[in-house]
Amino acid sequence: MKGYIEDEEFGKIYVELRRGMTSVRFSYQSDGNLLMRAPMGVSLADLQRMVEMNREQLRRLPRPESVSFRIGQVI
Numbered sequence: 001m002k003g004y005i006e007d008e009e010f011g012k013i014y015v016e017l018r019r020g021m022t023s024v025r026f027s028y029q030s031d032g033n034l035l036m037r038a039p040m041g042v043s044l045a046d047l048q049r050m051v052e053m054n055r056e057q058l059r060r061l062p063r064p065e066s067v068s069f070r071i072g073q074v075i
Contacts (some may be wrong), residue, residue: 001040005047010034010058015047024050028063 001017013034021039024047029035038047051058 005036005044005051007051009055010051013051017042026054026058026061028061030064032064034058034061 002015004012004014007013011033013036014029016035016037017040018037019040021037024036024038024042027035027037036047036050038050
């Protein structure tokens, strides 16, 4: 199941609930949005609590570098 939760600091945090997972994992997607992967059955309140409890660690997560290309640039 996929969805998102809104956060004042991080904006939309995309959520993927997966079968077989036993822990919650956070990472940044290539577009800069935060992604949270969690086990099936976790409630919305639990997800929001996880963000609050780990806010300081989330701020330190490495973010993808933005890369811009110009017309005619050879890649």
